[in-house]
Amino acid sequence: MIRDTIKAETVTAMKAKDKERTAALRLISAKIKDRDIEMRGKDVADDDALVIDVLQKMAKQRRESIQMYEDGGREELAAQERGELTVIEEFLPQQMSEAETKAAIEQIKSETGAEGMKDMGKVMGELKARHGTQLDMGRASGWVKESLS
Known part of the structure; x- marks a missing residue:
């Protein structure tokens, strides 16, 4: 622990x-x-x-x-x-790289069927659930916006 x-x-x-x-x-x-x-x-x-x-x-x-x-x-x-x-x-776990994070975002987008900004909460929630300890959610949020727009 x-x-x-x-x-x-x-x-x-x-x-x-x-x-x-x-x-x-x-x-x-x-x-x-x-x-x-x-x-x-x-x-x-x-x-x-x-x-x-x-x-x-x-x-x-x-x-x-x-x-x-x-x-x-x-x-x-x-x-x-x-x-x-x-x-x-x-004491923090190894953080995901930008490329790994963007790949995870794309995977979640395809799995959830997210298409636009209205689905941002769904993508962010799933991203946090799967990779929350390995991500800076502030930076990830910008990449999700970029991906969904």
């Missing part, structure tokens, strides 16, 4: 006295714990999917922050965010 790997890596980083990595791993653990509290009382079928969802959101936030810091000339803050992003991405 990814959660156990994160805990083990936190201990390893603490023993190695790697302050930046330890801080990033603790941040990840805190976000996962927050999601656990949110999900209390709800049935969670796949713990890894929940952790991956948290990690994907954290990675997206870091990418946006890096862009804003670079635009604002705050390179030291951008560097800190890049360090956190590197640690977060270690």
Whole structure:
């Protein structure tokens, strides 16, 4: 389980006295714990999917922050965010390439009979169900629009 790997890596980083990595791993653990509290009382079928969802959101936030810091000339803050992003991405599954994503979109389009923009929700839903942990859904959304128009 990814959660156990994160805990083990936190201990390893603490023993190695790697302050930046330890801080990033603790941040990840805190976000996962927050999601656990949110999900209390709800049935969670796949713990890894929940952790991956948290990690994907954290990675997206870091990418946006890096862009804003670079635009604002705050390179030291951008560097800190890049360090956190590197640690977060270690625990994410390998992302699908653009070509693989577009091929998956075309397959789903043919299977569902999607033809126009009115079918975008159907295609996006199926894409997320099949490949949600391996995709940046924001980028995939643009490719689905392009494919359906």
